[in-house]
Amino acid sequence: xxxxxxxxxxxxxxAGMNVYAQTADADREAIKxxxxxxxxxxxxxxxxxxxxxxxxxxxxxxxxTNERGQSGLGQMTAMALVQGTRTGSGKQTPAAEQQKDVTIxxxxxxxATVKLEMRDWVDYMHIGKFNGKWLIINVLWEMxxxxxxxxx
Numbered sequence: 001x002x003x004x005x006x007x008x009x010x011x012x013x014x015a016g017m018n019v020y021a022q023t024a025d026a027d028r029e030a031i032k033x034x035x036x037x038x039x040x041x042x043x044x045x046x047x048x049x050x051x052x053x054x055x056x057x058x059x060x061x062x063x064x065t066n067e068r069g070q071s072g073l074g075q076m077t078a079m080a081l082v083q084g085t086r087t088g089s090g091k092q093t094p095a096a097e098q099q100k101d102v103t104i105x106x107x108x109x110x111x112a113t114v115k116l117e118m119r120d121w122v123d124y125m126h127i128g129k130f131n132g133k134w135l136i137i138n139v140l141w142e143m144x145x146x147x148x149x150x151x152x
Contacts, residue, residue: 038054063142113127
Protein backbone atom coordinates (compact mmCIF):
# COMPACT_ATOMS: atom_id res chain seq x y z
CA UNK A 1 0.00 0.00 0.00
CA UNK A 2 2.86 2.35 0.85
CA UNK A 3 4.43 1.66 -2.57
CA UNK A 4 1.12 2.42 -4.32
CA UNK A 5 0.83 5.76 -2.45
CA UNK A 6 4.36 6.74 -3.53
CA UNK A 7 3.50 6.01 -7.16
CA UNK A 8 0.32 8.10 -6.96
CA UNK A 9 2.25 10.95 -5.35
CA UNK A 10 4.94 10.80 -8.06
CA UNK A 11 2.28 10.87 -10.80
CA UNK A 12 0.58 13.90 -9.23
CA UNK A 13 3.90 15.75 -8.95
CA UNK A 14 4.81 14.88 -12.55
CA ALA A 15 1.42 16.06 -13.82
CA GLY A 16 1.80 19.30 -11.90
CA MET A 17 5.27 19.86 -13.37
CA ASN A 18 3.90 19.23 -16.86
CA VAL A 19 1.11 21.80 -16.36
CA TYR A 20 3.67 24.29 -14.98
CA ALA A 21 5.96 23.74 -18.00
CA GLN A 22 3.06 24.23 -20.42
CA THR A 23 2.03 27.43 -18.60
CA ALA A 24 5.63 28.70 -18.62
CA ASP A 25 5.92 27.97 -22.37
CA ALA A 26 2.61 29.74 -23.05
CA ASP A 27 3.73 32.75 -21.01
CA ARG A 28 7.07 32.93 -22.86
CA GLU A 29 5.25 32.80 -26.20
CA ALA A 30 2.83 35.54 -25.08
CA ILE A 31 5.73 37.69 -23.85
CA LYS A 32 7.48 37.29 -27.21
CA UNK A 33 4.24 38.11 -29.06
CA UNK A 34 3.87 41.30 -26.98
CA UNK A 35 7.37 42.45 -27.96
CA UNK A 36 6.71 41.53 -31.60
CA UNK A 37 3.40 43.44 -31.64
CA UNK A 38 5.38 46.50 -30.49
CA UNK A 39 8.05 46.03 -33.20
CA UNK A 40 5.67 45.04 -35.99
CA UNK A 41 3.25 47.81 -35.05
CA UNK A 42 6.10 50.32 -35.43
CA UNK A 43 7.31 48.98 -38.79
CA UNK A 44 3.76 48.63 -40.15
CA UNK A 45 2.58 52.01 -38.85
CA UNK A 46 -0.16 50.03 -37.10
CA UNK A 47 -1.02 52.03 -33.98
CA UNK A 48 -3.66 49.49 -32.86
CA UNK A 49 -1.07 46.70 -32.85
CA UNK A 50 1.38 48.93 -30.97
CA UNK A 51 -1.26 49.95 -28.44
CA UNK A 52 -2.20 46.30 -27.82
CA UNK A 53 1.32 45.71 -26.47
CA UNK A 54 1.48 48.69 -24.11
CA UNK A 55 0.36 49.38 -20.58
CA UNK A 56 -1.43 52.76 -20.51
CA UNK A 57 1.12 53.65 -17.81
CA UNK A 58 4.13 52.89 -20.05
CA UNK A 59 7.30 54.88 -19.47
CA UNK A 60 9.78 54.75 -22.36
CA UNK A 61 13.07 56.46 -21.51
CA UNK A 62 16.49 57.14 -22.96
CA UNK A 63 19.54 58.74 -21.37
CA UNK A 64 20.90 61.38 -23.73
CA THR A 65 24.27 63.04 -23.26
CA ASN A 66 25.02 66.33 -25.02
CA GLU A 67 28.33 67.46 -26.50
CA ARG A 68 29.31 69.02 -23.13
CA GLY A 69 28.92 65.65 -21.39
CA GLN A 70 25.69 66.56 -19.57
CA SER A 71 23.10 63.82 -19.42
CA GLY A 72 19.34 64.11 -19.33
CA LEU A 73 16.39 61.77 -19.49
CA GLY A 74 14.18 61.71 -22.59
CA GLN A 75 10.74 60.29 -21.87
CA MET A 76 7.81 59.02 -23.91
CA THR A 77 4.35 57.92 -22.77
CA ALA A 78 2.18 55.17 -24.24
CA MET A 79 0.03 57.79 -25.96
CA ALA A 80 3.07 59.50 -27.51
CA LEU A 81 4.40 56.15 -28.76
CA VAL A 82 1.03 55.20 -30.27
CA GLN A 83 0.75 58.61 -31.95
CA GLY A 84 4.33 58.33 -33.22
CA THR A 85 3.51 54.92 -34.67
CA ARG A 86 0.43 56.37 -36.35
CA THR A 87 2.62 58.85 -38.29
CA GLY A 88 4.12 55.88 -40.12
CA SER A 89 7.80 56.68 -39.55
CA GLY A 90 8.57 52.99 -39.09
CA LYS A 91 7.11 52.21 -42.53
CA GLN A 92 10.13 53.98 -44.03
CA THR A 93 12.30 51.03 -42.98
CA PRO A 94 12.55 48.59 -45.91
CA ALA A 95 11.12 45.15 -45.10
CA ALA A 96 14.54 43.50 -45.59
CA GLU A 97 15.98 45.79 -42.87
CA GLN A 98 13.19 45.39 -40.30
CA GLN A 99 15.09 43.73 -37.50
CA LYS A 100 12.95 42.54 -34.57
CA ASP A 101 15.01 40.10 -32.53
CA VAL A 102 13.39 39.23 -29.18
CA THR A 103 15.44 37.78 -26.33
CA ILE A 104 13.60 36.94 -23.12
CA UNK A 105 16.17 37.59 -20.41
CA UNK A 106 14.11 36.52 -17.39
CA UNK A 107 10.58 35.59 -16.32
CA UNK A 108 9.37 35.26 -12.75
CA UNK A 109 5.65 35.03 -12.04
CA UNK A 110 4.01 38.03 -13.69
CA UNK A 111 7.24 39.90 -14.49
CA ALA A 112 9.55 39.57 -17.48
CA THR A 113 12.63 41.36 -18.77
CA VAL A 114 13.08 41.37 -22.54
CA LYS A 115 15.66 42.70 -24.97
CA LEU A 116 14.26 43.75 -28.36
CA GLU A 117 16.79 44.57 -31.04
CA MET A 118 15.44 46.66 -33.88
CA ARG A 119 17.31 48.08 -36.88
CA ASP A 120 18.30 51.40 -35.32
CA TRP A 121 17.99 50.84 -31.58
CA VAL A 122 17.75 48.34 -28.73
CA ASP A 123 14.87 48.33 -26.24
CA TYR A 124 15.22 46.81 -22.77
CA MET A 125 11.66 46.11 -21.64
CA HIS A 126 9.87 45.23 -18.43
CA ILE A 127 6.72 43.34 -19.32
CA GLY A 128 4.05 42.56 -16.73
CA LYS A 129 1.03 40.27 -16.71
CA PHE A 130 -2.23 42.20 -16.18
CA ASN A 131 -5.44 40.16 -15.90
CA GLY A 132 -3.84 37.38 -17.95
CA LYS A 133 -2.36 39.68 -20.64
CA TRP A 134 1.33 40.59 -20.95
CA LEU A 135 1.90 44.35 -21.44
CA ILE A 136 5.02 46.50 -21.73
CA ILE A 137 5.38 48.70 -18.64
CA ASN A 138 8.88 50.16 -18.94
CA VAL A 139 11.36 50.58 -21.77
CA LEU A 140 14.92 51.83 -21.48
CA TRP A 141 16.34 52.21 -24.94
CA GLU A 142 19.51 53.17 -26.72
CA MET A 143 20.29 54.06 -30.30
CA UNK A 144 22.73 51.76 -32.07
CA UNK A 145 25.94 53.47 -33.12
CA UNK A 146 26.07 54.38 -36.79
CA UNK A 147 28.60 52.36 -38.81
CA UNK A 148 30.95 55.39 -38.94
CA UNK A 149 30.31 56.35 -35.30
CA UNK A 150 33.25 55.68 -32.98
CA UNK A 151 31.11 55.70 -29.78
CA UNK A 152 30.27 52.48 -27.89
